[in-house]
Amino acid sequence: MARLTRxxxxxxxFKTAFEEYEQFARQHYREIATxxxxxxxxxxxxxxxRYLMDREEAAxxxxxxxxxxxxxxxxxxxxxxxxGAQSQSFPTAHDKYTKALAEFSAMTEVKGWAxxxxxxxxxxxxxxxxxxxxxxxxxETGAIKTLTQAADDxxxxxxxxxxxxxxGQLVKEGKTADAVKQYKSLEEHPTTTVPKATAELAQADAxxxxxxxxxxxxxxxxxxxxxxxxxxxxxxRQQIATLPx
Numbered sequence: 001m002a003r004l005t006r007x008x009x010x011x012x013x014f015k016t017a018f019e020e021y022e023q024f025a026r027q028h029y030r031e032i033a034t035x036x037x038x039x040x041x042x043x044x045x046x047x048x049x050r051y052l053m054d055r056e057e058a059a060x061x062x063x064x065x066x067x068x069x070x071x072x073x074x075x076x077x078x079x080x081x082x083x084g085a086q087s088q089s090f091p092t093a094h095d096k097y098t099k100a101l102a103e104f105s106a107m108t109e110v111k112g113w114a115x116x117x118x119x120x121x122x123x124x125x126x127x128x129x130x131x132x133x134x135x136x137x138x139x140e141t142g143a144i145k146t147l148t149q150a151a152d153d154x155x156x157x158x159x160x161x162x163x164x165x166x167x168g169q170l171v172k173e174g175k176t177a178d179a180v181k182q183y184k185s186l187e188e189h190p191t192t193t194v195p196k197a198t199a200e201l202a203q204a205d206a207x208x209x210x211x212x213x214x215x216x217x218x219x220x221x222x223x224x225x226x227x228x229x230x231x232x233x234x235x236x237r238q239q240i241a242t243l244p245x
Contacts (some may be wrong), residue, residue, distance in 0.1 A: 060107065060122035067103035070096065071129060094137065101133035124153050128162045135169055143169050151182075160186060160194040164202065171206045179206050197226060204239065212244045219243075 073088040073096050090096035107126040110119070131147035134140075147169060150162035167182035183203035190196040204218040219240045226232045 057120050057122070060120040063103070063107050064122040064126055067100055067107065067126060067129065070103055071100040071133070097133045097136040101130060101137065104130040104133060121155065121158075124150070124155065124158055128153075128158055128165070131162065131169075132165060135165070140169065140173055144173070156189070156191050157193045160189070160191040164194045164199070167202065167206070176206055176210060179203075197222065197232060201235075201239075208239075208243060216240060216243055 070088060073090055075090050075093050075096055077089075077091075090099070104126040107123050108130065110123065127146060128150040131143050131150055134143035134146055144166065147162050147166035151159050151166055153159040153162065163182050163186055167179040167186075170176070170179035170182065180203055183199045183206065186194050186199035187196050187203070190199065200218055200222055204215040204222075207215040207218070219236050222236050223233060223240075226236070
């Protein structure tokens with residue numbers, strides 16, 4: 001028998017492999033079809049979920065933008081032509097913050113299938129602003145509750161803003177010791193939104209009336225730490241000069 005050429009050997013191996021695969025496919029047709037069907041279903045679900053999340057994110061960002069416009073709107077009677085046609089204004093701060101609170105609150109009321117999706121960052125920002133609105137409207141209990149929730153946010157920038165606002169609210173409530181704990185936590189874990197110096201100044205300010213000696217210690221330490229920052233150093237000197245004796 002003549003020897004097979006290298007090309008013929010490769011061709012023969014290919015045919016054998018193909019025949020074996022064809023036979024396997026015939027024997028396991030249902031299993032293969034089921035596996036492929038499941039894989040296609042999973043891919044479809046992933047792309048569908050991604051589409052839904054993108055749509056929800058876009059809607060949440062748009063809502064947040066509108067609510068923030070209300071939150072930062074002008075209060076009072078503006079001169080004719082001083083504001084753009086699209087700008088909002090309110091006769092009183094109470095009116096402004098009442099509307100803003102309603103808009104932010106609506107964003108946090110997630111319902112239906114949206115509850116199974118990760119909470120959008122815009123929604124978490126809205127929760128923080130809810131607390132600010134409640135504080136402005138005199139709802140101290142509601143503000144503390146909302147800001148405490150926002151302070152646990154997984155986003156460090158949002159959490160630090162909420163913690164800072166919460167500390168300020170605790171000071172107003174006369175809970176200075178609790179506020180100082182919040183400020184110290186912010187000092188130990190500074191962020192872009194709440195730098196260490198901001199937390200230190202706020203802590204000293206919270207202690208000025210009741211514990212001026214402790215406030216002075218913080219200011220003096222800051223004088224050493226931020227001596228190269230002339231603007232901050234001048235501000236600290238002024239704070240020290242006006243401390244109660």
